[in-house]
Amino acid sequence: MNPALAGASIVTAAQMRAAEVACFAAGVSQVALMERAARAVAQQVARFARSRPVLVLAGPGNNGGDGFGVAWVLAEWGYDVTVATLGQDWNGAAAVMRDRWTGPTTDLDDATPRPVLVDGLFGIGLTRPIAAPVRGRLATLAAAAELVVAIDVPSGSFADQDASDGVEADITVALGALKPCHVVGDTARCGHLILADLAIAVPGDTRLIARPVLHPPSRADHKYTRGLVIVIGGTMPGAARLAAGAAARGGAGYVVLASDDARVPFDAVVSRKPDAIAAMLADPKLGAVLIGPGLGRDDEARTRSEEAAASDCPLVIDGDALALASIDQLACRTAPTILTPHSGEFDRLFGTGGGNKLERTRDAARRSGAIVVHKGADTVIAAPDGQSIVAHPPAWLSTAGTGDVLAGIAAARLAASRDPMRAAIEAVWLHARAASLAGPAFVADGLAMHLPQAIAECL
Ligand SMILES: NC(=O)C1=CN([C@@H]2O[C@H](COP(=O)(O)OP(=O)(O)OC[C@H]3O[C@@H](n4cnc5c(N)ncnc54)[C@H](OP(=O)(O)O)[C@@H]3O)[C@@H](O)[C@H]2O)[C@@H](O)CC1
Ligand SMILES: Nc1ncnc2c1ncn2[C@@H]1O[C@H](COP(=O)(O)OP(=O)(O)O)[C@@H](O)[C@H]1O
Ligand SMILES: [K+]
Known part of the structure; x- marks a missing residue:
């Protein structure tokens, strides 16, 4: 586990959503939050991409919205980016990000592998196992890539379960807080885990271990x-x-x-x-x-x-x-x-x-x-x-x-x-x-x- 994560909070999908709602109530717009998330992920992709062409997978929900945002930011920074989708309509902030994206877009079925794969198919909103054909395409594109970066969770992992399924990522950028699937079960599929702190207040009763503070004996001790x-x-x-x-x-x-x-x-x-x-x-x-x-x-x-x-x-x-x-x-x-x-x-x-x-x-x-x-x-x-x-x-x-x-x-x-x-x-x-x-x-x-x-x- 990345030592920089010592003491990081772990929350359920429901706790994360409640924290997001509180953040919106405090005046942060959904688009602003998604932009924060997209920039944080794009920064991590840029650290490791070395100018290689990027394929971003954008799913039907806000994880897909993050994906479009990452594509938009990376393209602004001069990267060669293509987006592959499942062909849905998007709502809310995800629709705003979709509209900002004017670069090449294809269906997942037609996407060809590229050296860097950014996985924005599904995040904490996965409600059932991914259908076999989509799962197959995801696995093929991931296997052909030299670097796989998952947005929030590796697609196919259920946020609140012991990790046991999902794409095998080299890097996972968890958004806002860690989720159970990042820390229990077969967590190796997250690869190197990074936390993008989006300045959202989350509960602190479940955390990764941090170095304890011990005290030397005092003069009064025996x-x-x-x-x-x-x-x-x-x-x-x-x-x-x-x-x-x-x-x-x-x-x-x-x-x-x-x-x-x-x-x-x-x-x-x-x-x-x-x-x-x-x-x-x-x-x-x-x-x-x-x-x-x-x-x-x-x-x-x-x-x-x-x-x-x-x-x-x-x-x-x-x-x-x-x-x-x-x-x-x-x-x-x-x-x-x-x-x-x-x-x-x-x-x-x-x-x-x-x-x-x-x-x-x-x-x-x-x-x-x-x-x-x-x-x-x-x-x-x-x-x-x-x-x-x-x-x-x-x-x-x-x-x-x-x-x-x-x-x-x-x-x-x-x-x-x-x-x-x-x-x-x-x-x-x-x-x-x-x-x-x-x-x-x-x-x-x-x-x-x-x-x-x-x-x-x-x-
Ligand atoms: N935490 C944070 O600070 C921030 C979080 N943000 C991001 O939001 C993400 C959560 O977004 P989300 O709630 O929209 O859920 P997401 O995972 O995109 O998928 C839901 C969609 O998928 C669908 N669907 C579900 N299962 C399916 C299946 N097997 N096969 C096919 N479809 C399936 C489901 O539709 P359904 O069919 O279930 O009605 C729905 O349309 C989170 O992970 C993070 O990336 C940032 O944007 C902002 C900051
Ligand atoms: N694969 C592993 N990775 C990390 N720690 C492990 C692993 N397997 C075992 N451990 C740790 O090693 C210790 C083994 O404890 P236990 O199974 O009770 O062994 P024994 O009874 O032989 O002393 C525990 O602290 C456990 O957390
Ligand atoms: K994902």
């Missing part, structure tokens, strides 16, 4: 104020060890590993026998508990998991503990809770239905009362109040044990702030940044040693 973390282990002790090491490197003041296996990742992590778990959970100095990595699913695991869930300690629940948890049990908790499911764990706990990944994760957070970190290439962090954050961690994280590391970092951050949304965002950012610093083909054991550098970048 190991317990920095955060005491207990990692509860089980049948696969290596996973809990990885998590404990990540908690220590993720900024915790004190890490205890409660496991039958006495091995620790390094000497600063303290080993305790699991029979002391009940006493540990009652320790008022406790900052956060992590349960799940390598826990197993036997009776002992169930007992430990229930003890942790029933405690009033801030809790991170990962891996096997997610399989042992129920939504009702989670909803009864009053202490801060973070869940870190991958998609399989998420579907098992919350079901598979209901909207895009943002909506599903928000719904899971609302039902469980927990912060939900729905992991993957498009990681969604959602809070019960509807706030959500999307992150795109490096794909090199797709290796065993990296989830244990994330859970350990989340526990450390939760112990430090007691604010589970903040902790989840910090953990996801630090985890992704550590992965970038680790370079290609790292193993999970080597990931946490890059956390201090990642933390240093947030101070």
